[in-house]
Every structure is written in structure tokens, then in C-alpha cells.
Amino acid sequence: MSDDDQELGITESKSHNTGEWYAEVVQKAGLADYGPEGMSGFIVTRPRAYAVWERLQGFLDAKFKDTGVQNAYFPLFIPESYLEREKDIVEGFDPEVAWVTEAGNKELEERLAVRPTSESIITPYISQWVRSHRDLPLRVNQWCSVVRWEATETKPFFRTKEFLWQEGHTAHATAEGAWDETMTRLDQYASVYEDLLAMPVLKGQKPDHDKFPGAETTTTVEALMPDGKSVQAGTSHHLGQSFAEAFDITFSDEDEAERLAHTTSWGLSWRALGALIMTHSDEQGLVLPPGVAPEQVVVVPIWQEDTKDDVLEYAEGVVDDLDEAGVRVDLDDRDERNPGFKFNEHELNGVPLRIEIGPHEVEDGELTLVHRPDGESVVEDRDGVVETVRDHFDEIYAKLYAAAEETLDGEVREADDRADILGTLGQHGGYVKAPWCGDEACEEPIKEPMAAEIVMVPFEDDDPLAEADHDETCAICDDDAERTAYFAKSY
Amino acid sequence: MSDDDQELGITESKSHNTGEWYAEVVQKAGLADYGPEGMSGFIVTRPRAYAVWERLQGFLDAKFKDTGVQNAYFPLFIPESYLEREKDIVEGFDPEVAWVTEAGNKELEERLAVRPTSESIITPYISQWVRSHRDLPLRVNQWCSVVRWEATETKPFFRTKEFLWQEGHTAHATAEGAWDETMTRLDQYASVYEDLLAMPVLKGQKPDHDKFPGAETTTTVEALMPDGKSVQAGTSHHLGQSFAEAFDITFSDEDEAERLAHTTSWGLSWRALGALIMTHSDEQGLVLPPGVAPEQVVVVPIWQEDTKDDVLEYAEGVVDDLDEAGVRVDLDDRDERNPGFKFNEHELNGVPLRIEIGPHEVEDGELTLVHRPDGESVVEDRDGVVETVRDHFDEIYAKLYAAAEETLDGEVREADDRADILGTLGQHGGYVKAPWCGDEACEEPIKEPMAAEIVMVPFEDDDPLAEADHDETCAICDDDAERTAYFAKSY
Structure with missing residues (x-):
């Protein structure tokens, strides 16, 4: 093993030093960097991690839109007086708020909070937009970042002072409508984990003493991490009428009586990325289900000087077929690296399926497919490669899910x-x-x-x-x- | 005309009071609201405007990805010392910066700028990621908001203290590579306007004295507004080696010599939405090209009591066909509104194509299609409605483009x-x-x-x-x- 090969390995043990192992995977698989000096708690989300976030966003956003949610964008800052209108919230978030106090070379008359969450700025607008029962239910969502100045140690995607998330905010005519909404979003969060990220989760509610400030019920999906800890992987809050009362969301009902609305809010953050990385990855590096992997397949041609042309041509044909069918595929035809190095690198980077092509495969009209994470190797016909690869994606997803489910059941x-x-x-x-x-x-x-x-x-x-x-x-x-x-x- | 009908009209004149007319369109078509008290200069982007932004994003992001750009996400805040490392930038932006000075109940040791643009935080990371000529070109982009504390009057999407945009940052081995990149992005911006938004633009460069701080060349697409003013509608900067020098982006070249990289940055903001609204809209309200309209078609059934069932069934069939084909279509079957009110409302909201269906259309197996903005009305066969509607989308786009082009040519x-x-x-x-x-x-x-x-x-x-x-x-x-x-x- 060369020096280069060693650099690609993860040196920490997943089971013994889960935290250090996680940090090493994040760094070596090129997922995130730490923020600049003077900004501990912030991270830079590198393209390979951001691409996973984009797929998660696409999956969840489509579900939102299918169920009546519209995206919008609200200001990044919230005047202090707005935060104070909902006492429960300010008491909840005040110690974690970052404040803008100077701007345009002047001191501001009122401090502006960098949003820790947006109930207190979104709800007043919902109040303006809702007049009649015909305006309900009203559902808005925004994809944005929020800032919470926690003093604990940074853990990329798990604990950062700024994080990416979506926050949905809705108003309903009845408590039942708000409760249905709360559960619809919780189910969609569970689906992100189970159907996309191959992670079983537990669904339930937080005990009353641990609810979101101001909420009637906070529901949660919880995911088990390999160090035996639980992660709050998405929350959906039935806010009852407390926010509607604080911000005056009333509507004239069908009988023309003026009524107070019922509201919900729900959020899922990039913590989902952290939970994903932790759950499936191993001591060779990152493991990703095919649905979110930036590269789903890597084709590695293996040649000697006299077989190079044939092998490369055959490999390129395979890549073209997959690419045309919309599979995210790379051809690794680098001259300066040997196949062993390439295998290690793609394992580190979490490419779910490797296709090895040497002179034997060319001769027999076959392909050797190797699964990440378990290294299972299967020889398949070259013909029908698109269908075959999709079947293997399903198998890899199923393996990941089954392993995670077995772990959860036992825990x-x-x-x-x-x-x-x-x-x-x-x-x-x-x-x-x-x-x-x-x-x-x-x-x-x-x-x-x-x-x-x-x-x-x-x-x-x-x-x-x-x-x-x-x-x-x-x-x-x-x-x-x-x-x-x-x-x-x-x- | 009832009171309701009057409320739907735009009262200001586009040609005489362009600014007031614009503000009225933005408000009445439900595109944006002003920020809360104490936060002048901020706006709330409502769902119908955000939906246009999402389509623009999708169009441009696909072009970026096809040409080697990867998305990433960098911290919202930039330490003051980082901003100062590139003197030209801090001199350019200092008066407009919003500063976070307190967080987590403490005063910060160093002020943090809310990003006015991210060169000074992204470039140091690019510097870390680039080692060899094999790492180049390196291209990252982020979709985010930035804050610039300008004291001028708020004009939604044109002048706001916070705005949504994308900012791309790239590094290249040669000046030529950086220049090609600069022009590739400028051409993509021009394509957003011309191919998606139906707006011709002028392409060129800013005079040297009006370049982006630190840039070698700032290129721009300029769009003409109906009040005869030009809008800088997207800029792409060839930064030369000034940022590479300030932030030390060097790479070992093929000949193993250590060389300084050449960088670019380029951005397009939601000002594109403002320019779009201004260009095509009129005194009936918003006008949108079909490619970005949240609702592309509205079907308005027109019935008497005895024809209601037949007309509605026929209309629903048309809606189903269009919906299945992926056309964004609404059925306006509200009982409490008459057709005239509905026409006005959909015109105000900028729905490009209205389909009117009454008993005659049902009897003859036809549809009456009405274009926004010119009210041209065409009777077409019910059969092949999907194809027909797509042809009309093309016609509407072409009309909008031709009108804007004629205006520009004359100006x-x-x-x-x-x-x-x-x-x-x-x-x-x-x-x-x-x-x-x-x-x-x-x-x-x-x-x-x-x-x-x-x-x-x-x-x-x-x-x-x-x-x-x-x-x-x-x-x-x-x-x-x-x-x-x-x-x-x-x-």
C-alpha cells in the first residue's frame, strides 16, 4: 500500500471513537470544512455534501408542493420588538440570538436578530393575508439558513451556529386541520429518512416539558446513531392558538363569525445529512444510498497496454448508455492512478456502485458490479445495463435499510x-x-x-x-x- | 363595474408614473409586501413572486451544472479581518455592511459582516482546495441572500437591503480560461433574459471607473426599463489575479512551476424579477411569459343554470388533459364570482393564457383562447388541446419578445x-x-x-x-x- 492509499483510509474506529471517525469521514470525503478563524461553529458545505442536500430538498419540496405548500422568502432579520411579541419564543431563543447592531456606518435604533426561526416575522404577515375562511388553510415554506449561537463544540451538520433548513408555517380554520397538517409533515419527514436516506426512524411526540416554546404539541422523528444516541431528525409543531393570539390571526368563518386560527410550524435541517453520514458510513469512508449520491456509478476500466483501446471503448459505451438514461455516472480513466487506488478513493467518496471492466468483461460481453458498502461483486450481462444498474440501486438501498433497521430493532x-x-x-x-x-x-x-x-x-x-x-x-x-x-x- | 372590479385595476399610469405603477402592480398582484416597521428596505417575497424566482433558478442552475459549476454553501458571516484582506473590496462595501456585534449574550471580539458578497470568504477556501493544475478550473456557486445597507428608497426587487441572488466563484490556470468563464456566464445571463423572460438585453462591459472593486473587467447585461432607465441585470467579473494574490491561490502547473491562479465571479439577483415585471406588465396588471408564470393557463367555465353540468364537465376534461401533460393550469369554477371579475383578476395576476368555455364551445367541440397581454382571442379545436396550448405559449412569448425588442431598438x-x-x-x-x-x-x-x-x-x-x-x-x-x-x- 502506497502512502497515497493510506491517506484515503479512515484511521478512527466507528464503534470506539464515533465522534472522531465522523469528523474524519466528513473531512476526507470532502463534505465540509470548518469555518474561518474567529468563526468557530460555522462550516463550509462543500459541493459533494451540498449535492446531497439538493437531492433531499428536491424530494421533500416536491412532496410539499403536492400537498398545498407554497415557497416564499421572508427577511433574514427580525426586529427585537417582534421577537418579544411572542414571549415564549424569545425566552426560548434569546440566549442564542446573534444581533445586528450597526449597519450603513450607523448604530441601529433597534437591534435586529438574525433569524433563529421565523415564526415571529412570518406570523404577522399570515395575519395580514388571512381575512376569510376561504384564505385557509394557508401554507408557506422557506428554504434558508438560521443562526443559533450555541456554545457547544462544532460537529458538522449536527451542531453548527448557522444551519440550512426549511421552515413551514401554516394557518387553519380548525384545530383538527392544524393537527392533520402537523402529522402530514411528520409523515413526509419520516419518508425522507425511510424512502430516500434508507434510515428507519421512530415517530412520536416530545414530552410536554420539552416542546417547542409556545407549541401545544411537538412531534418528532428520531433516528438512532451508531454511538447509541438519538438524533431529533425533524420536528413538526402543532402550535394551537397561541401564535394566532399573539399575532392576531383571525378570519371570518362561513357563518360570518370572527374566529381565531390554529397554526403549525415544521422544520427539517441539514442535520439529516449528518445523520445519513453517520448511519451508513464505515471505516472505508462515506456510504450513500443511490438516491442521493452525487455520483451513483463509477466505471473503472482496467487495462494493459495491449488491451487499453478495447477496454476504454467498451467502458465509454457503458458510460454513455447510463448517462443518457439519466444515471449519474463517472468514468475514471486516469492514467496516473492504479485500480486499487481508484477503488479506495471511490469507496471513501461513497459511490454506491462500481463497475469494473477489464479484457475478460470485454471478451464475454459482461460487467463486474461491486456494491458499496459490503463489496459484494456480481457479474452481469453488458446488454440491458441501465435496467441492471437500477436493480442494483434497489438492492443497495434495501441492504442499507435492512442493516439500519436491524440495528434499530436491537437497540x-x-x-x-x-x-x-x-x-x-x-x-x-x-x-x-x-x-x-x-x-x-x-x-x-x-x-x-x-x-x-x-x-x-x-x-x-x-x-x-x-x-x-x-x-x-x-x-x-x-x-x-x-x-x-x-x-x-x-x- | 362593481367595487370589487375597481379594486382589481391598476390606477397609476405606466408611462407617466412608472414608479408608482410598478409598486401598485407588485402589491396588487400579490408579489411582495414591505418589511416590518423598523426594517425599511426589506421585503417579503410572496409565493407568486417566489415561484417565478424558482423557475428562473431552475433554468440558470441547469445551465451552470451543464457547464461544470457545482453548488456549495459558505457562512453567512465574514470576519472583519477577512474583508480587510482584500482592501479593494472593503473600500467598496464598507459603508453598506451590516455588522453582528453581539451573539449568545456576549459582545463579540471581532465584528462579523453579514455577507455583502462572498469573495473574501470563498476565495481563501478555494486557495486551500487548489493544489495542482488538475484541480483547475474550480467552480463553485451559491444561491443565497446578501445584505447591503443602502439608504435609498425601497423598490421591491430593484432596491432592497437584503436580496436573493446567486454568486459564482471560479479559479483558472490561465487568464484566457478566466476570460472564457466570464463570457460563458454573461452569455448564460443574457439567455435567462432573452430565452426565458422574453427580454432583449445589451451585452458589454462597464467603464473601468465603474468596475467591481478589485476586478480587471466587469461585464454586464443591461436591460431597458419603460421609464427609459437602464438596469444592470447581471454582472460577470474577470478578477484577474488580484484576489488570487490577496488570498494566495497558487497551483503547481504541468511543468511543476508554482503559479498564481486567475479568478472570476458572477452574480444575478432577483432584480431580474423586477426588470421582468416592469418590462411586460401594463395597466391591467402583471404580464408574464409562459415559461415562468406560476399559473400558465386558467380555464374559466361560463354557464347558465341549465348548461352548468355540461360546461363544467367539459372544462374539467380540458384541465385534466393539460395537467397530465405538465401544464400549470387552474380551473376557476368559483360560484360567487362572475366571469368578468375572473377575467380581470387573472389579468391582474399575469396568467398568460385564458381558456373560456361556454355552451357554444361545448356544442362545437371548441375552445376560446385569450392571450395576455393583448387580449387576442382565438377559437381552436378541443382535440389536441395540449399541443395547441403549447403553440400559443410560443406565440405569447414571441409577442412579448418582439414588443420589448421594438422598444429597445427605438431607444x-x-x-x-x-x-x-x-x-x-x-x-x-x-x-x-x-x-x-x-x-x-x-x-x-x-x-x-x-x-x-x-x-x-x-x-x-x-x-x-x-x-x-x-x-x-x-x-x-x-x-x-x-x-x-x-x-x-x-x-
Whole structure:
């Protein structure tokens, strides 16, 4: 192995030093760089990561548009007085706000917040736009960046002071309409993970004490990371009427009565990229499902001097066929690198499917297909390559999903007293299900020694403990259990 | 005419009060709202305008990707020390910068600029990424917003303190490569206007004294507005080696010598939306070419009680056919509005093609198609509606382009002395072509009394005065003329 080959390897262990391994994958696969000096907490999203974000955006945006959402764009800054109109929000975000205080060579009369989220500037406009029940439901979404000045250590795509996301904001005539909206978006988030990113997720709600400021219910999709921690992978908030009241969203109903609207908001950030990278990647580097990979296929021709022309011509034909069919394919015909180096490099970069073509393949009218991540190698006919490659994409997606699902299934455990919860979390990580009385105080005895918390509570309909006739008691206080709590450490 | 009908009309005159007319179109067609109190200069981009922006983005982004550009995302903030590394830039933008000075409840040690443009943060990363000639050309682009704190009056999409744009940044091994890049992007900008927005533009370069700070050459596409002013509609800068030097972009060339790269940057903003709205719209409201219209077709069924079922069924069939073919079509079957109101409303909103369907159309298997903006009405067969509608889209585009081209052709005049330039500009507006010595001092005698300036100079190859053998003299100073200058008032 040459020096070059070694540089391509990931030196950290995924299972032992997950954080360091992740940082190394992000850097070596060219996904992100850290921000400039004086701007810790910021990252530069490099083209290969941004291309994944664009595919995720395209997938989700199409779902939004199919279900009545329109995109818009609101100002980057929010006057301090606007933030203060919704006290619950400012209390939630104030310590994390970045403030513009000078502009155009002058001190500003009022500080302007760089948006940490846009409820307080979007809701007043929704209030102007809504007059009649005919204007409802009203749904706007924006793709933008927001800034939250958290002091913790930077972790690209997981913890950054600025992050890319979408934020949707809607108003409805009824509570039921708002609740349906909340769940529609949560289901769409789950679909991004499951159908596009090959990651199973858990759906549920946050405990009341951990809701979005001002929300009636915060729903969440949670994804399990390889270090046994849970990641809040997308949230959809049923805001009830608190924002409508603070910002005066009223409408004249069919019976001409003036009524207060019900609102929702929902967001998914580039944290999805982080969760994706963490879940599937390995010690050879990045692993991506074909649906989001910037390059889906790389064709590597393998020749000696006397076979070069034939091999290259054959390889180019394959690339042309795939390219014409819309497959994202590269031909790696670099002279200065040997095939072994190329294999390593494309594995590092997360190309899902490698096609090797040597003189034997040319002679037999065949192709050797190699899957990322498991290295499974299959010989296929050259004819019908487009169909064949698409079948292999499906197989690779299915393998990734199955592996992630197996991991998740094995990482949900049960416990029924404090010691058991702490012991199980300490030994295995993952999720520990326990009966819970619903009281925040009963999270403390777990949170305090372990830094684990209730990351998710299944929805009422999915939770047998939400029914009246059971005799389970809270794992902590022994009062009647009201719900099942999922304890986990979290990002 | 009911009160409702009157509300739909534009009350200001396009030719006499262009500014007020424009503001009224923007507001009544639901394109943008002004920012909140305390934030003059900011606007809210409403869904119908944002949808146009998305189509423009899609068109341009596809061209970028076809020509080697990759999207990325860089931090929103730039440390003051970074801005200062390229003196020319900070001198250019300093008075317009918005500064973040407090964040996370603390005063920052160094002020952070909200990006006015990103050369000074992107170039240092390009410098890290470029090592060898094999890394070149390197091309990154980002779609984002930037902030420039101008004190002038707000004009949605033309003059706002925050605006959406794309900024591309590239590095090349040779000056020729950088120049080709500059022109490739300028041509793509021209194509956005001409092929998508149905607007002819003039291509050329800015006079040296009006270049982007630090640039060797600033090229521009200029569009003529109905008030006779020119709008700088997109710029592409050949930056030479000044940024490469300031930020140390060097590479080892094929001969292993270490060389300094050549860079470019190029940007197109939502000003394109403003120019689009201004150019084609009229006193009935917004006019859009079909390629960017959020709704391309509206079908208006016209019925009496006894014909309602037949007319509606027929109309729904037409809508289904168009919808399936990917045409953006709405059915306006509102009961509470009469056809006249609907016509006015869709005209206000800039729907390019209206299809009217009454009992006669049903009986004869026909459709009545009405073009926006000229109201031309054509009866066509119901069969083959998709093809027919597409043909009408082409006709509407062609009409819009031809009208704008005729206007532009008539608004380029010649003059050969100062009095003539001032008189022609004063009487007609538009562009006045005059021989020019190349000296900034010779712009002053026009700029000072008239607020008109040299907005564009044709490229050397397009300008007979750039050749040696002519005997024209500068219209102002009578020295030898070096180039043709286009004088105009500008936005």
C-alpha cells in the first residue's frame, strides 16, 4: 500500500471513537470544512455534501408542493420588538440570538436578530393575508439558513451556529386541520429518512416539558446513531392558538363569525445529512444510498497496454448508455492512478456502485458490479445495463435499510425501574422504553446521573399505556403510568 | 363595474408614473409586501413572486451544472479581518455592511459582516482546495441572500437591503480560461433574459471607473426599463489575479512551476424579477411569459343554470388533459364570482393564457383562447388541446419578445457632442451612444447635470471605435475616441 492509499483510509474506529471517525469521514470525503478563524461553529458545505442536500430538498419540496405548500422568502432579520411579541419564543431563543447592531456606518435604533426561526416575522404577515375562511388553510415554506449561537463544540451538520433548513408555517380554520397538517409533515419527514436516506426512524411526540416554546404539541422523528444516541431528525409543531393570539390571526368563518386560527410550524435541517453520514458510513469512508449520491456509478476500466483501446471503448459505451438514461455516472480513466487506488478513493467518496471492466468483461460481453458498502461483486450481462444498474440501486438501498433497521430493532430495550433504566442505558445505549407517569420530575433521576432524557413518547394511539385499563406504574415514582417514555442520550 | 372590479385595476399610469405603477402592480398582484416597521428596505417575497424566482433558478442552475459549476454553501458571516484582506473590496462595501456585534449574550471580539458578497470568504477556501493544475478550473456557486445597507428608497426587487441572488466563484490556470468563464456566464445571463423572460438585453462591459472593486473587467447585461432607465441585470467579473494574490491561490502547473491562479465571479439577483415585471406588465396588471408564470393557463367555465353540468364537465376534461401533460393550469369554477371579475383578476395576476368555455364551445367541440397581454382571442379545436396550448405559449412569448425588442431598438440613439447627449437623454431617455475617449472625466459633464452615466461599453470586437483606423473624436473632450459609450440613466 502506497502512502497515497493510506491517506484515503479512515484511521478512527466507528464503534470506539464515533465522534472522531465522523469528523474524519466528513473531512476526507470532502463534505465540509470548518469555518474561518474567529468563526468557530460555522462550516463550509462543500459541493459533494451540498449535492446531497439538493437531492433531499428536491424530494421533500416536491412532496410539499403536492400537498398545498407554497415557497416564499421572508427577511433574514427580525426586529427585537417582534421577537418579544411572542414571549415564549424569545425566552426560548434569546440566549442564542446573534444581533445586528450597526449597519450603513450607523448604530441601529433597534437591534435586529438574525433569524433563529421565523415564526415571529412570518406570523404577522399570515395575519395580514388571512381575512376569510376561504384564505385557509394557508401554507408557506422557506428554504434558508438560521443562526443559533450555541456554545457547544462544532460537529458538522449536527451542531453548527448557522444551519440550512426549511421552515413551514401554516394557518387553519380548525384545530383538527392544524393537527392533520402537523402529522402530514411528520409523515413526509419520516419518508425522507425511510424512502430516500434508507434510515428507519421512530415517530412520536416530545414530552410536554420539552416542546417547542409556545407549541401545544411537538412531534418528532428520531433516528438512532451508531454511538447509541438519538438524533431529533425533524420536528413538526402543532402550535394551537397561541401564535394566532399573539399575532392576531383571525378570519371570518362561513357563518360570518370572527374566529381565531390554529397554526403549525415544521422544520427539517441539514442535520439529516449528518445523520445519513453517520448511519451508513464505515471505516472505508462515506456510504450513500443511490438516491442521493452525487455520483451513483463509477466505471473503472482496467487495462494493459495491449488491451487499453478495447477496454476504454467498451467502458465509454457503458458510460454513455447510463448517462443518457439519466444515471449519474463517472468514468475514471486516469492514467496516473492504479485500480486499487481508484477503488479506495471511490469507496471513501461513497459511490454506491462500481463497475469494473477489464479484457475478460470485454471478451464475454459482461460487467463486474461491486456494491458499496459490503463489496459484494456480481457479474452481469453488458446488454440491458441501465435496467441492471437500477436493480442494483434497489438492492443497495434495501441492504442499507435492512442493516439500519436491524440495528434499530436491537437497540430498543425495556426497563421498569430506575436502576434498570440507568443500567441498560449505561451498558448498551440506544433506547430504553419504560412506563412513565408524565411528570417532568421523573425524568430527573435519569437525566442527572446519565445525561439521558425522554427523547420521544409514542402517540396516544400507538401507546397501550395511554389507555385507561392497565396497571403499569411509572418506573420512577410508582404512580400510575400514563405513557411509555423512550429514554436515550441525544445529540 | 362593481367595487370589487375597481379594486382589481391598476390606477397609476405606466408611462407617466412608472414608479408608482410598478409598486401598485407588485402589491396588487400579490408579489411582495414591505418589511416590518423598523426594517425599511426589506421585503417579503410572496409565493407568486417566489415561484417565478424558482423557475428562473431552475433554468440558470441547469445551465451552470451543464457547464461544470457545482453548488456549495459558505457562512453567512465574514470576519472583519477577512474583508480587510482584500482592501479593494472593503473600500467598496464598507459603508453598506451590516455588522453582528453581539451573539449568545456576549459582545463579540471581532465584528462579523453579514455577507455583502462572498469573495473574501470563498476565495481563501478555494486557495486551500487548489493544489495542482488538475484541480483547475474550480467552480463553485451559491444561491443565497446578501445584505447591503443602502439608504435609498425601497423598490421591491430593484432596491432592497437584503436580496436573493446567486454568486459564482471560479479559479483558472490561465487568464484566457478566466476570460472564457466570464463570457460563458454573461452569455448564460443574457439567455435567462432573452430565452426565458422574453427580454432583449445589451451585452458589454462597464467603464473601468465603474468596475467591481478589485476586478480587471466587469461585464454586464443591461436591460431597458419603460421609464427609459437602464438596469444592470447581471454582472460577470474577470478578477484577474488580484484576489488570487490577496488570498494566495497558487497551483503547481504541468511543468511543476508554482503559479498564481486567475479568478472570476458572477452574480444575478432577483432584480431580474423586477426588470421582468416592469418590462411586460401594463395597466391591467402583471404580464408574464409562459415559461415562468406560476399559473400558465386558467380555464374559466361560463354557464347558465341549465348548461352548468355540461360546461363544467367539459372544462374539467380540458384541465385534466393539460395537467397530465405538465401544464400549470387552474380551473376557476368559483360560484360567487362572475366571469368578468375572473377575467380581470387573472389579468391582474399575469396568467398568460385564458381558456373560456361556454355552451357554444361545448356544442362545437371548441375552445376560446385569450392571450395576455393583448387580449387576442382565438377559437381552436378541443382535440389536441395540449399541443395547441403549447403553440400559443410560443406565440405569447414571441409577442412579448418582439414588443420589448421594438422598444429597445427605438431607444438607442446616437449623439456626438455634450449638448446632443444631454438633449437626447432629456427628451427621450433610453440609451445614447457616443464616441468616448475612455476617460472618467468625460462622464462628469453628463453625470453632473443629468444623473446619467456610461452604463455600458460594447466589447472590443463589437466596437468599431476600438480599432485604430477611424477619426472619430470624444463627444466631450474632442480627443481621439477609443470606444463607444452608452449613456443612460440607471437604476
